[in-house]
Amino acid sequence: xxxxxxxxxxxxxxxxxKRKAIILLSGGLDSATTLAMxxxxxxxxxxxAFDYGQRHRSELEAAKRLATQADCVEHRVMRxxxxxxxxxALTDLAIAVPESETDGIPVTYVPARNTVFxxxxxxxxxxxxxxxxxxxxxxxxxxxxxxxxxxxxxxxxELANLATKAGVEGSCYHIHTxxxxxxxxxxxxxxxxxxxxYSETISCYxxxxxxxxxxxxxxxRLRRAGFEQAxxxxxxxxx
Amino acid sequence: xxxxxxxxxxxxxxxxxKRKAIILLSGGLDSATTLAMxxxxxxxxxxxAFDYGQRHRSELEAAKRLATQADCVEHRVMRxxxxxxxxxALTDLAIAVPESETDGIPVTYVPARNTVFxxxxxxxxxxxxxxxxxxxxxxxxxxxxxxxxxxxxxxxxELANLATKAGVEGSCYHIHTxxxxxxxxxxxxxxxxxxxxYSETISCYxxxxxxxxxxxxxxxRLRRAGFEQAxxxxxxxxx
Numbered sequence: 001x002x003x004x005x006x007x008x009x010x011x012x013x014x015x016x017x018k019r020k021a022i023i024l025l026s027g028g029l030d031s032a033t034t035l036a037m038x039x040x041x042x043x044x045x046x047x048x049a050f051d052y053g054q055r056h057r058s059e060l061e062a063a064k065r066l067a068t069q070a071d072c073v074e075h076r077v078m079r080x081x082x083x084x085x086x087x088x089a090l091t092d093l094a095i096a097v098p099e100s101e102t103d104g105i106p107v108t109y110v111p112a113r114n115t116v117f118x119x120x121x122x123x124x125x126x127x128x129x130x131x132x133x134x135x136x137x138x139x140x141x142x143x144x145x146x147x148x149x150x151x152x153x154x155x156x157x158e159l160a161n162l163a164t165k166a167g168v169e170g171s172c173y174h175i176h177t178x179x180x181x182x183x184x185x186x187x188x189x190x191x192x193x194x195x196x197x198y199s200e201t202i203s204c205y206x207x208x209x210x211x212x213x214x215x216x217x218x219x220x221r222l223r224r225a226g227f228e229q230a231x232x233x234x235x236x237x238x239x
Numbered sequence: 240x241x242x243x244x245x246x247x248x249x250x251x252x253x254x255x256x257k258r259k260a261i262i263l264l265s266g267g268l269d270s271a272t273t274l275a276m277x278x279x280x281x282x283x284x285x286x287x288a289f290d291y292g293q294r295h296r297s298e299l300e301a302a303k304r305l306a307t308q309a310d311c312v313e314h315r316v317m318r319x320x321x322x323x324x325x326x327x328a329l330t331d332l333a334i335a336v337p338e339s340e341t342d343g344i345p346v347t348y349v350p351a352r353n354t355v356f357x358x359x360x361x362x363x364x365x366x367x368x369x370x371x372x373x374x375x376x377x378x379x380x381x382x383x384x385x386x387x388x389x390x391x392x393x394x395x396x397e398l399a400n401l402a403t404k405a406g407v408e409g410s411c412y413h414i415h416t417x418x419x420x421x422x423x424x425x426x427x428x429x430x431x432x433x434x435x436x437y438s439e440t441i442s443c444y445x446x447x448x449x450x451x452x453x454x455x456x457x458x459x460r461l462r463r464a465g466f467e468q469a470x471x472x473x474x475x476x477x478x
Contacts, residue, residue, distance in 0.1 A: 080319040080359075087366035105404045112362035115402045119358045120319075123351035127326035146407040155398045162394050163354045165344045168385040 018044045020130035022121045025049050027062030028203040030136035030179055033191035035070050037178045038134045047072045048121050053083030053091045058211040062202040078120055087111050097205045099216035105144050108205055114147035118156050126166050134176045141184035141222050153177050184226025199235035212239035257283045259369035261360045264288050266301030267442040269375035269418055272430035274309050276417045277373045286311045287360050292322030292330045297450040301441040317359055326350045336444045338455035344383050347444055353386035357395050365405050373415045380423035380461050392416050423465025438474035451478035
């Protein structure tokens with residue numbers, strides 16, 4: 001019908017000569033950069049966000065905007081209630097988000113989160129016949145989460161090839177972690193060169209409904225320091 | 240208040256001298272036997288079922304009844320929509336459940352299902368401070384799913400110790416698979432000796448709302464043959 005545009009009609013269609021990749025897209029700085037890198041490498045990108053009971057729900061809106069801006073072939077939001085199991089300041093409102101540096105693995109760690117996220121991404125990848133998964137984990141300027149380290153990623157990749165029909169039948173899954181050895185400043189420089197609009201990203205663990213950041217949590221502090229060290233203006237909207 | 244009994248008051252409380260275990264409890268024959276084995280080994284059992292968009296939803300009711308009968312400390316049902324990604328006869332009503340033997344890995348395979356289930360169980364285990372997880376996978380009389388094999392389980396166990404705060408801090412996760420090398424008949428004999436009431440279990444991939452089995456799908460055929468080979472009466476209600 002003339003003058004009407006459905007959501008599906010407005011979506012880019014995959015090109016048969018391009019390889020597909022799943023991108024875990026939280027809506028933060030790191031995953032937005034990872035998406036830009038996957039696109040630069042020529043992948044048709046399928047982005048995946050998780051509505052897992054996180055307190056910073058505005059990141060879900062950011063992820064959706066970023067996926068649209070980046071012409072992802074499809075953006076999916078999977079719901080799962082990690083708040084049911086609790087154990088993290090990100091899913092349990094009774095546990096405060098720390099606003100100064102803490103020792104060890106902080107209470108913002110969500111038990112087994114990246115294992116759960118990668119598992120669900122793997123299921124979608126298998127259905128799409130995609131063998132490339134991108135995740136923006138980083139083991140330099142990060143919060144010390146165990147499931148952001150190279151050893152974990154390597155093991156998950158090995159698991160993926162044993163866990164799936166596609167793996168058993170000869171497909172070889174690759175978990176891409178383009179940011180893993182980069183500092184936050186390096187990530188920001190690389191993403192800026194690829195045109196990432198960081199004003200659209202939300203990193204704050206306790207961003208408000210309008211997406212405004214606290215400026216105090218671990219994630220805000222790492223992000224702010226990153227812009228300083230990269231000598232770039234920080235576009236974050238603080239409240 | 241006298242004469243009133245709340246659900247929480249009726250639940251058994253964990254004993255501090257006992258170790259906790261998470262049991263993946265689908266409501267089928269294998270997981271019911273696995274639960275009985277974990278209890279016999281002296282664990283306080285926390286059972287976990289998944290409402291993942293499966294067509295055979297009556298298995299969720301079976302799981303709940305089995306957990307109650309077995310005095311599980313807690314029974315949880317986690318919701319996640321694996322139907323969103325599709326790719327399986329168990330989650331996509333447009334794909335028929337095969338009613339005769341097929342070659343290779345059948346269409347009832349759900350992409351990355353056991354990886355997803357074990358990941359979510361791992362998150363709960365970490366919060367409960369439990370390091371023992373039980374799963375009723377079987378690699379003898381089974382449907383050929385890749386994520387039921389010993390290699391997969393071994394790899395997931397390695398992953399669990401890298402993926403979690405508890406693992407990094409020295410806890411050692413153990414994925415128990417007491418059925419993995421048993422035939423269906425051996426499982427039935429062992430469970431019967433432990434008092435498992437198999438009339439309460441539902442294995443059928445297309446059980447109806449009343450929990451009645453088709454008698455034709457892969458899971459029904461393996462189950463029926465198991466009772467025959469074990470020389471036990473088959474208590475399954477067929478429609």
